[in-house]
Amino acid sequence: ATVLGSLPRWLRPARRRPVEHGGDGRPTDTTTGGSQEDEIVVSEVKIEVEQPLEAEETPKATAKEGGDAVPTFSLNEEDAKDHKMMPPPPPKPVAPSFPAANSAQRASNMPPPSRPASETTTPVSNGLMPPPSRPASDTTQPVSNGLMPSPARPTTLGPPPSSAAGLRVPSSGPLPNRGPPQNSQQRATGGLSPNGLVATPNKRNKVLLSPGHSPMDWAALIRSSSATLSGVSSFQRVTPSKLKSMNGRKGKPAWSSWQGKVYNITPYLDFHPGGRDELMKGAGRDGTNLFMEVHPWVNWENMLGACLVGVLVPEDYAKSELEDMD
Numbered sequence: 001a002t003v004l005g006s007l008p009r010w011l012r013p014a015r016r017r018p019v020e021h022g023g024d025g026r027p028t029d030t031t032t033g034g035s036q037e038d039e040i041v042v043s044e045v046k047i048e049v050e051q052p053l054e055a056e057e058t059p060k061a062t063a064k065e066g067g068d069a070v071p072t073f074s075l076n077e078e079d080a081k082d083h084k085m086m087p088p089p090p091p092k093p094v095a096p097s098f099p100a101a102n103s104a105q106r107a108s109n110m111p112p113p114s115r116p117a118s119e120t121t122t123p124v125s126n127g128l129m130p131p132p133s134r135p136a137s138d139t140t141q142p143v144s145n146g147l148m149p150s151p152a153r154p155t156t157l158g159p160p161p162s163s164a165a166g167l168r169v170p171s172s173g174p175l176p177n178r179g180p181p182q183n184s185q186q187r188a189t190g191g192l193s194p195n196g197l198v199a200t201p202n203k204r205n206k207v208l209l210s211p212g213h214s215p216m217d218w219a220a221l222i223r224s225s226s227a228t229l230s231g232v233s234s235f236q237r238v239t240p241s242k243l244k245s246m247n248g249r250k251g252k253p254a255w256s257s258w259q260g261k262v263y264n265i266t267p268y269l270d271f272h273p274g275g276r277d278e279l280m281k282g283a284g285r286d287g288t289n290l291f292m293e294v295h296p297w298v299n300w301e302n303m304l305g306a307c308l309v310g311v312l313v314p315e316d317y318a319k320s321e322l323e324d325m326d
């Protein structure tokens with residue numbers, strides 16, 4: 001009352017009067033047409049806090065009842081029978097992996113290949129694939145220098161075909177009538193002859209033979225030649241003087257004797273691994289010592305059998321033979 005009393009009169013609330021509400025809820029002024037008073041009537045003011053509109057409310061998620069069923073699948077057959085739901089959707093394509101999903105390696109349950117050890121120890125910094133690992137040790141082609149083995153040499157690059165083509169053997173291996181292999185103990189020590197009596201100086205001076213004149217070519221020639229390589233039509237008795245005259249000069253053949261037998265060495269000159277000049281050292285004379293000094297393991301008789309001329313006889317053989325006839 002004190003507060004109201006301090007207010008100006010026109011601000012003081014009027015004495016309450018019954019307010020009749022109309023149908024629309026609005027107060028009906030009952031003072032209209034009533035007795036006039038000096039007091040200013042202040043109607044009751046109802047202040048309401050404005051509520052937010054329902055449309056502006058934040059939508060809230062609510063569970064939807066009776067919606068579509070979520071498709072499920074199971075690897076268990078029993079479960080699949082129980083849940084007669086939609087079939088599972090087709091699997092999405094996935095990025096290919098190693099090994100491929102349809103590879104035989106996967107089908108056979110093989111474990112994936114383990115990474116090379118080098119990859120774990122030395123990371124590849126350039127982003128490139130590491131070099132392929134070496135194949136398992138190949139006993140037939142040992143590779144000691146890290147290079148690929150040289151391809152087999154085509155036969156077309158070899159010497160021109162000859163009569164010995166079918167008889168060719170690797171040059172590294174021992175050949176018939178050529179004694180022990182080059183790396184044998186016999187050669188390494190200077191060697192002894194097959195009978196163990198003669199030592200040699202181990203002098204090696206091979207020459208490059210012309211195509212078609214290899215030892216195997218010679219072997220084929222003496223095997224297939226129908227013509228005689230001796231150069232004579234009949235077996236000869238050769239005196240030392242006769243042998244000396246057959247020295248390979250002035251159109252004469254070259255003869256050489258070996259342990260009492262005389263051979264025509266002329267056809268063999270171009271086949272001699274030591275060269276023509278070396279072989280010619282024995283022409284017109286006994287070649288036994290020369291031969292044994294160089295290669296006592298060589299089988300003279302087998303190699304020059306087709307070149308046999310005759311036997312060495314004393315110089316006076318003819319004279320003594322005539323005497324015997326008397």
Ligand code: HEM
Nearest residue numbers: 204205206273274278279281282287290291294295300303
């Ligand atoms: C008569 C005097 C002869 C001399 C001075 C002589 C000299 C040589 C020389 C210096 C060589 C090369 C080095 C070597 O391979 O040991 C050689 C190799 C050869 N000579 Fe004679 N040679 C003679 C007679 C012969 C005869 C008559 C034959 C055949 C019956 C012959 C068959 C060979 C063979 C097969 C080789 C190769 C030996 C090998 O590869 O081990 N040589 N000769």
